Amino acid sequence: MNLGTVFLAVFRREWTMIKRYMVNSISSLMSVYLIFILIFMGFKSMSNYVMAGSLEGSLEGTVVGFFVWTFTIYAFSDLSWSLISEAQAGTLEQLYLAPCGFKWVGACTVLANLVFSLVPIMVLLFAMMATTGKWMNLDFVSLVPLLIITLLGAYGFGFALGGLALVFKRIQALFQIMQFVFVGFLIVPIRVAWAKFLPLAMGNSLIYTVMVDGARLWELPLNDILIAIAVGAAYLAVGIVIFSRCENVAKSRGLLGHY
Amino acid sequence: MGKTIALKVEALTKTFRDGGRKLVRAVDNATFHVEEGEVVGLLGPNGAGKTTTIKCALGLMGPDSGRITVFGEDVQSGYPGILRKMSAVLEGSRNLYWRLTVWENILFFSALHGVASSEDKAYFNHLLNLFSLEKKRNVEVRKLSQGMKQKTSVVCALARRTPLVFLDEPTLGLDVETSLELRTLLKQLALEEDRAFVVSSHDMDVIQDVCGRVIIMSQGRVVVDDRVSSLIDLFRTKAYRIALRGSVPPGLEERLRQEFAGASVAEIDSGTEVRVTLSEDDDIYRLMDILRDADAVIDEISHEEIDMEKVYLEVVRKERELL
Numbered sequence: 001m002n003l004g005t006v007f008l009a010v011f012r013r014e015w016t017m018i019k020r021y022m023v024n025s026i027s028s029l030m031s032v033y034l035i036f037i038l039i040f041m042g043f044k045s046m047s048n049y050v051m052a053g054s055l056e057g058s059l060e061g062t063v064v065g066f067f068v069w070t071f072t073i074y075a076f077s078d079l080s081w082s083l084i085s086e087a088q089a090g091t092l093e094q095l096y097l098a099p100c101g102f103k104w105v106g107a108c109t110v111l112a113n114l115v116f117s118l119v120p121i122m123v124l125l126f127a128m129m130a131t132t133g134k135w136m137n138l139d140f141v142s143l144v145p146l147l148i149i150t151l152l153g154a155y156g157f158g159f160a161l162g163g164l165a166l167v168f169k170r171i172q173a174l175f176q177i178m179q180f181v182f183v184g185f186l187i188v189p190i191r192v193a194w195a196k197f198l199p200l201a202m203g204n205s206l207i208y209t210v211m212v213d214g215a216r217l218w219e220l221p222l223n224d225i226l227i228a229i230a231v232g233a234a235y236l237a238v239g240i241v242i243f244s245r246c247e248n249v250a251k252s253r254g255l256l257g258h259y
Numbered sequence: 260m261g262k263t264i265a266l267k268v269e270a271l272t273k274t275f276r277d278g279g280r281k282l283v284r285a286v287d288n289a290t291f292h293v294e295e296g297e298v299v300g301l302l303g304p305n306g307a308g309k310t311t312t313i314k315c316a317l318g319l320m321g322p323d324s325g326r327i328t329v330f331g332e333d334v335q336s337g338y339p340g341i342l343r344k345m346s347a348v349l350e351g352s353r354n355l356y357w358r359l360t361v362w363e364n365i366l367f368f369s370a371l372h373g374v375a376s377s378e379d380k381a382y383f384n385h386l387l388n389l390f391s392l393e394k395k396r397n398v399e400v401r402k403l404s405q406g407m408k409q410k411t412s413v414v415c416a417l418a419r420r421t422p423l424v425f426l427d428e429p430t431l432g433l434d435v436e437t438s439l440e441l442r443t444l445l446k447q448l449a450l451e452e453d454r455a456f457v458v459s460s461h462d463m464d465v466i467q468d469v470c471g472r473v474i475i476m477s478q479g480r481v482v483v484d485d486r487v488s489s490l491i492d493l494f495r496t497k498a499y500r501i502a503l504r505g506s507v508p509p510g511l512e513e514r515l516r517q518e519f520a521g522a523s524v525a526e527i528d529s530g531t532e533v534r535v536t537l538s539e540d541d542d543i544y545r546l547m548d549i550l551r552d553a554d555a556v557i558d559e560i561s562h563e564e565i566d567m568e569k570v571y572l573e574v575v576r577k578e579r580e581l582l
């Protein structure tokens with residue numbers, strides 16, 4: 001099957017949607033920024049002691065954590081929301097008629113969303129750095145691979161929740177809870193032994209090392225990178241398995257077209 | 260001579276759990292086939308299993324048992340590549356992105372089928388012209404009227420240039436003129452492009468006009484599978500209109516109804532009119548006996564004008580009786 005054609009089509013669809021929903025996209029970015037301002041002001045009014053829960057309790061840690069959180073939430077929610085909204089709108093069944101299989105249409109959607117979320121997220125990062133006055137090391141050669149590794153886990157959750165939404169429909173609440181759970185993954189200090197196996201946590205810590213300590217990708221401990229990849233891939237695999245199971249249930253109960 | 264079989268459904272069965280423990284047999288051991296270049300109507304009352312059958316064929320639902328092949332290839336083992344041969348307008352659901360324009364929708368959905376060459380685009384334009392949508396080409400779908408949306412869905416399905424097309428309620432919400440247009444187009448496309456169409460509709464005028472053959476489902480089972488023309492001939496010889504002299508003989512209607520379900524007796528200007536559909540060959544004698552017992556004077560006996568709607572209603576009524 002000609003995946004290139006499919007990818008181009010999905011890419012163009014996403015781009016057109018973004019243009020049509022520009023006001024929406026900008027206002028959601030603004031609200032994320034506002035949340036950050038609130039956290040930042042809260043941070044300033046509290047001593048570092050109180051904030052010890054966050055990565056080393058530093059302001060940099062908060063900025064990096066918030067950055068990674070936004071990035072992963074974007075990825076996670078793009079995936080599950082687009083499944084939910086396509087099922088609601090009724091276009092999901094048409095996507096399931098694609099001869100390359102729905103999984104590839106989904107994968108192309110994920111990829112296109114990733115590309116299109118880079119710009120707003122970078123804008124957000126700059127806004128946060130300007131607000132805090134903490135200008136960090138933006139070594140993209142090191143950052144991009146680490147971000148992608150960190151995203152794997154988030155996509156795993158996206159697939160799993162999207163699949164559950166196909167079968168159980170009303171799971172919006174679970175969806176919102178997940179956003180807070182993600183915060184948890186990011187603020188658990190990586191020194192805690194089992195924290196390494198949480199999604200996002202290891203990647204987040206590596207990104208911190210790059211952005212704050214100025215380390216290059218190849219200067220990072222190989223072991224840590226491998227753990228981050230393995231953990232991310234494992235969560236992604238589990239997410240995809242859950243999605244496939246749910247897809248089968250949805251097909252046997254005839255739920256793809258209902259919402 | 261034998262034409263290629265586009266769709267073959269063999270002993271298809273699909274059940275659903277009805278909320279609690281109860282099983283609903285949506286499709287029950289259904290068997291039929293559709294040939295290349297054929298337009299086949301899929302009829303049946305609400306809940307007969309039409310949509311379920313279509314969705315099983317498209318791989319959107321997993322059947323409990325049975326086998327579906329499309330151009331000789333098994334749908335389950337050939338999934339999802341087999342979808343290259345099929346497209347569909349699905350009932351009720353929105354088949355389009357409301358935020359995209361007509362043209363963007365066509366481009367997107369046909370690209371999913373790998374249909375995106377410049378020759379293909381010329382074909383899309385041809386379709387837009389056929390469906391008189393060329394002026395709406397760059398309008399967002401949400402701003403179109405219901406009928407235009409429906410036509411755009413049909414265009415999107417046709418644009419994928421698949422040899423088998425399912426249209427579940429394609430004329431829903433179309434005005435008379437547009438519905439007529441769509442019928443003409445479907446006939447034309449089936450003839451010119453040798454595609455196979457499965458059209459589900461409750462509009463018998465559409466079915467009679469467009470379909471060469473109909474499959475009538477009831478309670479998940481295929482109860483009729485025949486050419487429209489032979490069905491009409493068959494029912495023409497069974498449906499009678501009898502003119503009686505004078506006013507309605509008392510008790511005649513009740514008496515007739517006991518024997519022939521759906522029979523009617525009505526007073527008309529020139530006397531009394533009896534309409535009755537017989538099912539067995541010797542029913543005509545029983546009918547005559549009843550009329551004689553009622554002391555009716557027969558003025559005229561004629562075959563009733565029959566159309567697909569009457570055939571359909573008769574079939575459905577009989578099915579109900581069997582329950």
Ligand SMILES: Nc1ncnc2c1ncn2[C@@H]1O[C@H](COP(=O)(O)OP(=O)(O)OP(=O)(O)O)[C@@H](O)[C@H]1O
Nearest residue numbers: 253254255275283285304305306307308309310311
């Ligand atoms: N997803 C589902 N879950 C449970 N039951 C279903 C589901 N889809 C269909 N059914 C049941 O299966 C039966 C057949 O439904 P189907 O939609 O195939 O009928 P239909 O012939 O298309 O009817 P209509 O003319 O109303 O479109 C009905 O009894 C319906 O309630």
Ligand SMILES: [Mg+2]
Nearest residue numbers: 309310311350
């Ligand atoms: Mg239906």
